[in-house]
Amino acid sequence: MLQPDQIERALVITAHPDDVDFGAAGTVANLTDAGAQVTYCLVTDGQAGGFDDSISREEMARIRREEQTKAAAEVGVTDLVFLGHMDGSVQFDLNLRRDLSRVIREVRPQVVITQSPTINVTSVYGSHADHVATGQAAWAAVYPDARNPYQFPDLLIEGCEPWSVDEIWIMFGSGQPNEPVETVDITRQIDRKIQALRAHVSQHRDPDGLEQRVRTWWGSMAVEAGLPDGSFAERFFVADSR
Known part of the structure; x- marks a missing residue:
């Protein structure tokens, strides 16, 4: 696994606003503190989220873009790409693979951070269909799509030269x-x-309870990894894609 001081550029690809903040915001903060340029790529605007029936889905999309932008700033990220796919309808197809390949070629990251491309049958909530489809498309975009000059020749016409990512x-x-x-x-x-997660105001009925859950869940990951008492950790499966 590349260390923060070895990474100049990283790209985070997720299905919805707030996915990155649950999964990797602490790691992203480590990266930006070390000087890395981090870009967020959001496949959807999270139009299907929230609890207020009086808010239109178009308005919810606008709200969630603003919330994710504020959350990103909490961990040093100012570069965000919103692809605008429909929340709840993400498909692992050539259109999404092309969109993600374009972003990879434009950002040219050493590391892509994304969601699992496989269904975990022990976790219904951890296997959201949008997450899995996003993980599958991101995996395919890293290899073989973004590095292959003959895949999506229209991207070459746009000036998006091939790029090989080192790690997923x-x-x-x-x-x-x-x-x-x-x-x-x-x-x-x-x-x-926690501040990044709190920025997603439209998604939390109990923000104080959320903070306690975050400290419990990510504290337990640190315990499982053998870190000192009072520590917090995030975890990743790392694939070498060089």
């Missing part, structure tokens, strides 16, 4: 039995992670 980091791991995972210590970033 899967947030929370892929859910496969006995898979190796890398643990990232985010203890000094836990407050920033």
Whole structure:
């Protein structure tokens, strides 16, 4: 796993606003603190989220873009790409692969952080269909699409030259039995992670309860990894894509 001081550019690809903040905001803060340029790519605007029936889906999309932009700023990210696919309808298809390949070629990251491309049957909530489709498309965009000059020749016409990503980091791991995972210590970033999550005001009925759950869940990851008491951690499955 590349270390923060070895990374100049990283790209985070997720299905919805707030996905990155649950899965990797602490790690992103580590990266930006070390000087890395991090870009967020949101496949959807999260139009199907929230709890207020009086808000139109178009307005919810606008709200969630604003919330994600504020959340990103909490961890040092100012470059966001919104692809505008429909929330709840993400498909692993050539259109999404092309969109993500374009972003990879434009950003030219060493690392792509994304969601699991596989269904974890032990976690219904962890296997949202949009997440899985996004993970599948991101995986295909990293290899073979973004690096292959003969895939999506229209991107070459646009001036998007091929690019090879060094590593893919899967947030929370892929859910496969006995898979190796890398643990990232985010203890000094836990407050920033929580602030990023709190920025998604439209999605939280109980923000104070959310903070306690975050400290419990990500504290337990640190315990499982053998970090000192009072630590917090995020975990990833890391695939070498060089």
